[in-house]
Amino acid sequence: MSLASAVPRPAGGVAPLFFALGDETRLALIGRLGEGKPLSIAELASGSAITRQAITKHLNVLAGAGLVRDRRRGREHLWELEVRRLDDARAYLAQISRQWDEALDRLQQFVER
Amino acid sequence: MSLASAVPRPAGGVAPLFFALGDETRLALIGRLGEGKPLSIAELASGSAITRQAITKHLNVLAGAGLVRDRRRGREHLWELEVRRLDDARAYLAQISRQWDEALDRLQQFVER
DNA sequence: GCCTTGTGCAACCGTTAGGTTGCATGATCG
């Protein structure tokens, strides 16, 4: 009955995913990592008004949501974007839109007969 | 230069939008409102483990992000989904994906020559 | 071996989020 349960959620749930996206600083990080080149924490922190440790925390939040992945090279950690995870979020939003459209169609037909 | 600033953001910024989506309870509300039928606060609260006032707060957060709109009928407020706002979020995600793909293409060409 | 550089870890702090309870208010139905 409940359509809510009919909406399949990616592993781990979408809420943490959206939560990770719901912060200006984190969006900025995603934007920079989206330029393609993997960056170290120090590189991400330099030029930012924020502390390196704060950046680290944000990266961990993003990593927890699967939005970002780190790979160490020597003594430094290179972080890069995990684009597929963005698709999960998009798919979820698309599904709700579809559910909405279909519901409106049903209501429309119900009115017309 | 910075590609981050090249990503157009919907009015009000996307961060609040994603923030509003980043909560399990709020996602459930969106799911129920996505069924098409406008619902009152009391209707949304009944059957929920949560207090009516908590629901009200969540609805206000969603309204603040433009994800939901209320229309009063007599003494009750009917809430309904604002689907277009979901498209804003989707467009933003799509843009980052596109930025990523293009960046990878450039890097690829750089390697090949 | 030393000094530097990139991180991690832990404690701490102010603010906000999510939730509750209690009471006031406004529209509706007898």
Next chain:
DNA sequence: CGATCATGCAACCTAACGGTTGCACAAGGC
């Protein structure tokens, strides 16, 4: 008018968030 039902408003509480500072540590460069 009086009882009732759907809300709003405000205070309060706890836990988490976003940020900082300080120090320890491991990997390179010289």
